Amino acid sequence: MSTQSAGTVSKSKIGHSVPKGYLSPALTYPVITICTILLVWEVIGNLGFIDPFLFSWPSKIMKSMWQFTLNGVVFRHLMISMIEVGVGFIIALIGIPIGLALGYWRKLDYAFDPIIIALYTTPIVALTPLFILWFGLGTLSKIMMVFTMSIFPILINTMAGVKTTEASLLKAARSYGANELQIFREVIFPSSLSYIITGIRLGIGRAMIAMVVAEMLASTQGIGYAIRHASELFKTGEYLGYVAVLMVLSVLLNQLLKLLERKISPWRQ
Structure with missing residues (x-):
């Protein structure tokens, strides 16, 4: 009986199983912190x-959030901001096929890598006035800002994922007669999936930054404008409330x- 208990305990330790009725540490630790x-x-x-x-504290921030939620102002600003982020980010997903191609064909990588690095390290935020001059004060300039800032993390991470694909897998696929399209679909893309998801997650953060900066500089609507407007009126609680909305949305x-990564690439867990 003791042997059986020892075996059960050992198995539990190795598998890091959580007893029924207990919350996962991945949930409880952040909540407590x-x-x-x-x-x-x-x-x-x-x-x-x-x-x-000069600053505020949680109860005052929550009071401001409750007020601009009740009058519906936050939803009007959010709708505009999410359209700008959504459209710009969807266009930026073109970085995935481009990254797959640049990561796979070395000559393309040699040709375009300096340009990509130069554009990625350029402070795009400083070019916001130029985007407004090119695309106007409307939504298009914000969409293009989001696209420009979010495409490079996606593209660079996708390239890194392709380059880390094990050579033995590629050799095995070719030995079984797989063509280039099959190699991309069955070997390279699944192997790069975690890198692509990481690039998308980084891209979302940069997309939110681009949207806020563009709206703060030249807009009369959106979350960025609401933040600027509240700060100009020294409504610190409201200002931090809008920042909290962005934080919650990003999280x-x-x-x-x-969740999507766990669903489509369970072997990475």
Whole structure:
């Protein structure tokens, strides 16, 4: 009986199984950390150590968020911002096939790698006035900013994924008579999938930055404009409330991508 118990314990340790009725540490640890930070922050604010003119604390931020949620202002701004991010990011996904091609054919990589690195390291945010001059003050300039800032993480990570594909897999596929299209579909793309997802996750962060900066500089609607408008009126709680909306949205999008990665590439877990 003791031997059986020992075997059960050993198996449990090796498999890192979680007993039924217990929450996963991946969920409980972040919740505990965030709640602790918010509690300390709230206490410091209520004790008067924070100047509300310069900063704010959770209860005041939540009050501002509740107000602009009730009057529907946040949804109008979000709709505009999400259209700009969504369209620009969908166009930026063209970086996946381009990255697959550049990663696979070395001559293309040699030809375009310096250009890609130069554009990637260029502070695109500094070119925002130029985008507005080219594409106007409307939605198109924001879409192009999102596209330009988000395509390079996708493209570069896809290239890295292709280059890390094991040569033995490619040799095995060719030995079985696979053509180039089959090699891409059955070997290179599955092997690069985690890199592609990582590039998409990084691209989302840069897309959000591009959208906010463009709207702050030249827009009368959108979350970026709302942040600028609230800061100009020194409404610190409202300003941080809109920032919190962006943070929550970014976290949700990244969690959805994690779920997608687990679904389409379970062998990577």
